[in-house]
Amino acid sequence: MPSSMSQASLPVFEIGLNALSGVLDKAEVFARAKKIDPSVLLAWRLAPDMFALARQVQIATDQAKNGSARLAGVEPPRYEDDETTIEQLKARLTRTVDFLKTLDPKQIDASAGREITFPLGPNNKGQMKGDDYLNHFVLPNFYFHLTAAYAILRQCGVELGKRDFLGAIPLTMT
């Protein structure tokens, strides 16, 4: 079985977003046990000029939905970016995984050589070949925000391990 663009994107995002949902579950349990308002965690940052946890989760979903949609040649859905609770962020993760399931893997597989144009900041546009866009833009950005969200919660004291980050990957352990 050869590798494919759809295999390198759809299940990767689905597993990563579901893993992040599990990480947020642990954050919620932690907040309750420590009597911390969960909004304190959602506003935590690794540095003053880095995004807070809630925004990291939003951008992780944006990379997944926008990247996959552009590769599939369909318009990505727009979200309101108005989540203020863990429950709402988890709903956004679920909504994104549900959207990924509507995409046609064959269209993504056919996108490797196609030029993709995408917004880059408020005023610019980026252009990359489909496989470059996935390998060198969408995946690194997706994992950046996934890791930042995880690291924020580790810093806050939530008990998380690498398996929480990796999620339900197809791994046989012996």
Add this chain to the structure above:
Amino acid sequence: MPSSMSQASLPVFEIGLNALSGVLDKAEVFARAKKIDPSVLLAWRLAPDMFALARQVQIATDQAKNGSARLAGVEPPRYEDDETTIEQLKARLTRTVDFLKTLDPKQIDASAGREITFPLGPNNKGQMKGDDYLNHFVLPNFYFHLTAAYAILRQCGVELGKRDFLGAIPLTMT
């Protein structure tokens, strides 16, 4: 042009490791300007139970060299893990990029359906199909440690932006 396992691994690691080398350059300049001993930065952690910066850099190179070597069906080189300076860590990054260039992309391309067995912690072994190993284990782990290294330095005050993290990606901006 179809997507390929080698395109989804070798240039991804090369760009990411070179980007990390540039990030370490900025850390060195920052330490000199602020009169901070660089070893303070190398020992910084996002949380007490997370790895320090030096170890994050080591593991990022391990994921790149071990992952690529196993996909190519060759024995990964063993490093001593004895780096204590930014210069030594940069040499490790260069050495790893040089090693990646010795691998045969065709062997990696042929590995998608092959079962890969790899050490998992001190006592266990993991087994995954080649493309799953790349998509769901090597890449997420690689980016986890790359992001952690970057985030540690952002937290310490080094002026870094997303372009420093992404590195020299094949992007046309308009």
